Amino acid sequence: MSTMEGYNFAYLDEQTKRMIRRALLKAVAIPGHQIPFGSREMPLPYGWGTGGIQVTAAVLGPQDVLKVIDQGADDTTNAVSIRRFFARTAGVATTTDTSAASVIQTRHRIPEKPLREDQIIVYQVPQPEPLSRLEPSRAETRRMHALAEYGLMHVKLYEDITRFGHVAISYDYPVMVNGRHLMAPSPIPAFDNPKMHQMAALQLFGAGREKRLYAIPPYTSVVSLDFDDHPFRTTRAPHACGLCGATDSYLDEVVTDDQGGRLYVCSDTDHCETRREAGHTGSESPLQEAAQ
Amino acid sequence: MAYVAVKGGERAIDNAHAWLAADRRGNPDVPDLGLAQIREQLGRAIDRVMAEGSLYDQDLAALAIKQSQGDLIEAAFLLRAYRTTLPRFAHSEPVDTATMAVRRRVSAVFKDLPGGQVLGPTYDYTHRLLDFTLAAGTAPPPPATAHATGAKMQRVNDFLVHAGLIEPDAPAGTTPGDITRQPLTFPAPRDVRLQALARGDEGFLLGLGYSTQRGYGGNHPFAGEIRVGEVTVEIEPAELGFAIDIGDITLTECQMVNQFKGSKTQPPQFTRGYGLAFGHAERKTMSMALVDRAMRAEELGEDVTAPAQNVEFVLYHSDNIEGTGFVEHLKLPHYVDFQSELETIRRMRAEADAGKEAAE
Numbered sequence A: 001m002s003t004m005e006g007y008n009f010a011y012l013d014e015q016t017k018r019m020i021r022r023a024l025l026k027a028v029a030i031p032g033h034q035i036p037f038g039s040r041e042m043p044l045p046y047g048w049g050t051g052g053i054q055v056t057a058a059v060l061g062p063q064d065v066l067k068v069i070d071q072g073a074d075d076t077t078n079a080v081s082i083r084r085f086f087a088r089t090a091g092v093a094t095t096t097d098t099s100a101a102s103v104i105q106t107r108h109r110i111p112e113k114p115l116r117e118d119q120i121i122v123y124q125v126p127q128p129e130p131l132s133r134l135e136p137s138r139a140e141t142r143r144m145h146a147l148a149e150y151g152l153m154h155v156k157l158y159e160d161i162t163r164f165g166h167v168a169i170s171y172d173y174p175v176m177v178n179g180r181h182l183m184a185p186s187p188i189p190a191f192d193n194p195k196m197h198q199m200a201a202l203q204l205f206g207a208g209r210e211k212r213l214y215a216i217p218p219y220t221s222v223v224s225l226d227f228d229d230h231p232f233r234t235t236r237a238p239h240a241c242g243l244c245g246a247t248d249s250y251l252d253e254v255v256t257d258d259q260g261g262r263l264y265v266c267s268d269t270d271h272c273e274t275r276r277e278a279g280h281t282g283s284e285s286p287l288q289e290a291a292q
Numbered sequence B: 001m002a003y004v005a006v007k008g009g010e011r012a013i014d015n016a017h018a019w020l021a022a023d024r025r026g027n028p029d030v031p032d033l034g035l036a037q038i039r040e041q042l043g044r045a046i047d048r049v050m051a052e053g054s055l056y057d058q059d060l061a062a063l064a065i066k067q068s069q070g071d072l073i074e075a076a077f078l079l080r081a082y083r084t085t086l087p088r089f090a091h092s093e094p095v096d097t098a099t100m101a102v103r104r105r106v107s108a109v110f111k112d113l114p115g116g117q118v119l120g121p122t123y124d125y126t127h128r129l130l131d132f133t134l135a136a137g138t139a140p141p142p143p144a145t146a147h148a149t150g151a152k153m154q155r156v157n158d159f160l161v162h163a164g165l166i167e168p169d170a171p172a173g174t175t176p177g178d179i180t181r182q183p184l185t186f187p188a189p190r191d192v193r194l195q196a197l198a199r200g201d202e203g204f205l206l207g208l209g210y211s212t213q214r215g216y217g218g219n220h221p222f223a224g225e226i227r228v229g230e231v232t233v234e235i236e237p238a239e240l241g242f243a244i245d246i247g248d249i250t251l252t253e254c255q256m257v258n259q260f261k262g263s264k265t266q267p268p269q270f271t272r273g274y275g276l277a278f279g280h281a282e283r284k285t286m287s288m289a290l291v292d293r294a295m296r297a298e299e300l301g302e303d304v305t306a307p308a309q310n311v312e313f314v315l316y317h318s319d320n321i322e323g324t325g326f327v328e329h330l331k332l333p334h335y336v337d338f339q340s341e342l343e344t345i346r347r348m349r350a351e352a353d354a355g356k357e358a359a360e
Helices: A014-029 A050-059 A078-090 A139-147 A153-164 A189-197 A269-277 A288-291 B010-027 B035-041 B043-052 B058-067 B074-081 B156-160 B192-196 B202-213 B282-294 B312-319 B320-331 B333-359
Strands: A063-068 A101-109 A120-124 A175-176 A181-183 A202-207 A212-216 A222-224 A251-253 A264-265 B103-106 B221-235 B244-258 B271-278
Touching: A014 A050, A014 A202, A014 A212, A050 A078, A050 A101, A050 A120, A050 A202, A050 A212, A063 A078, A063 A269, A078 A101, A078 B010, A120 B320, A139 B312, A189 A222, A202 B103, A222 B282, A264 A269, B035 B043, B035 B058, B043 B058, B043 B202, B043 B271, B058 B074, B156 B244, B192 B202, B192 B271, B192 B282, B192 B312, B202 B282, B202 B320, B221 B282, B244 B282, B271 B282
Parallel strands: A063 A101, A101 A120, A120 A202
Antiparallel strands: A175 A181, A175 A222, A202 A212, A251 A264, B103 B221, B221 B244, B244 B271
16 A cells, blocks of 8 residues: 655654653653643544544554454544555555554553554543543643542542442543553453553554544553452353354443343444354344344 | 344445535525635635634635535535645744734723724724615625825834833743644643644634623733734745745734733732734633733632633633534444443443342
C-alpha cells in the first residue's frame, strides 16, 4: 500500500513523534503517572481517539501489523475509520487477528486472548484524570497525585457500598498502578481490569483532548481499588455467547425484537470468530438452527 | 432467528461520504458556489473561521466553509487540522496596532480624540430590516471616499498611560507561550490565556463576557477603543539580521478600560482587558477583553467567585474544536460500557427486590 501524498509516514512529522516518544519514555518510567504532552490537532475529532492515534503514530514502524478495535469489534465504524487512516498514511499491514497484530489500538475493551511481550496495546482515553468527577480542578488533582492523597476516591467507593451494598462503578473502574499512582484504565468494563495486572504487553494510554499520556510497562502490578471486606468483583451478562457458546467472554446484549427478545454475543469479534472456526457453536448458530 | 453480526462498516462509511458530497452540492441546476464568492461575500464567516482555526488564509478558509456546508466550527476544525501539519519557518515580530491602516476606530470613553472617531463599515446603526433589494441582486451605490492621511493613530490607552491613570503595558521582551505546542498548565500566565481566548469560540466568550455584565464577576468595563484595519506582519530571518515585510493582515483590537479601587501597593487606577482577533471581529474581541479582565481577578486581589473568573474553567472549555469533538463523541458506540451499567442496575434491582421480599 502506498502512503498518502504530501504527508509524513503515519501522518505526524518526525519532530512531533519524537516529542511524543520522549513523553512515552517518561510515562513508562513512572507507571500510571499522567504526562502532559503537546497534543496536536488531528484530522479526526477530539474525543474520537486522537490521543490513541498520536501514540500509535509515534510507535508504529513500517513492519508493524495494526489492529484497531472499538467496543471489542474490528468492524465498528470508528475502528474502521482509524484503521483506514493508518493504512492510508503509513501503509502498514492491518489485521483483525489479535495474535497477528504487533500494535493494537483499542477503545473500551481489552481483547480476550492474553497479549504477548512482543505486542503493544494503545488505549484511547477520553478522561485521563481518575479524580475528575470528584475534583474538577487539574491543578488540585495534580497536587493530590503528587501527595498520593487518594482518600477522596476511597470515600466515594465507601459511599457506594453504604448506599448500594457494593461499588457502583461498572466501567473506567479506578486502579492503583505499581502501588503508587491512581489511574483511569479508560472506559473499559471492570470485567477487563484484571487483564491489565502483570500483562506481558506494553500498555500505552493517549488522551488527545486532555493532552496527557500514561503507560503501564510489562509485568506491572495493577490493582482495582477495593476494601478487604468488599473485594473487587467483575460482572458480565450471565449467559453463553449465542454464536460460539463462550461462557467466560464479555458479552454484548443485542435486541432482536420488540417482545423483549435478547441475544448475547461476544463483544470481542475476533475471539468469537476464532472460536467458531475451531468448531464451537452457540444456541443461535446456523447449524443448530438447521438441526431444530 | 438467525443473527448476523453487523458487518459492512467500511461500505457504510464510503456510502455516507458519497451521500454527503451530493448533499453538499445540492441541486445541480443551481450554479456551484465559487471560493472567490465565499471569500468576497461571506467575509465575516471567513474571519471567524480564520480566528478560531488559528490560520490566516482567506482562500483556505473559503474552501473550508464550502467543504463544511457553512458549518463554521467544522470549517475551523479543517483549518486547524491543516495548520498543524505545516512547518514553522519563523515567528513574526510583534505587530504594532498603532500603525494600523484603520478602517474603523471608535472610543466610548472620549467624545473626540486625536485621529477622530471613524465609524467605518459597521452594522451598528443599520436597521435590522431584511433588504429585499439584495435578494434581487441590485448593485450597491458607490461609497464615499477620502484620502488616507497615513498618520499613525495613537491608541486611546496611551493617552491614559501618559497621565498615569491606567496600568502600563506588560513589559515586553519575554517569549510568549504557545498552547499549540505546549499543553496548558496552571497557573496559566496572561499571554497563554490570551492565546487561548484569541482562538476560543466566539459564542462561548460572548456568553461568559455577558455573564460578567450581569453580575457574575462584574468589572465595570468601558470600551476604551475598538479598532479594525490592516497591519503589517514582519519576520526577521536569522540569516538576514533585519526584519522584512511578509504581508498585511486584518485585525480587530479591543481595549477595555476597567475600574480598580487600588490596593496596599498600588494607587487607584484603571485596569485593562484586552481582545485581539484575526479579521473583523468586534463581538469576539469585546467578549474576549471582558473575559481577559475577569480572569485577572486573582492577580488584582478580587474575589474569584464567577465562572468567567475561573481560569481553568474558561481555558479548558473555550476551544470549540475540543468541545465539539467531545460532545459529539457521545454518538460513537458505547454499548460495552452500557452493558456493564445494565448488569450493575439489574443486580441492584434484584438485591432491592430480595430485600423487599425478606421484609414482607
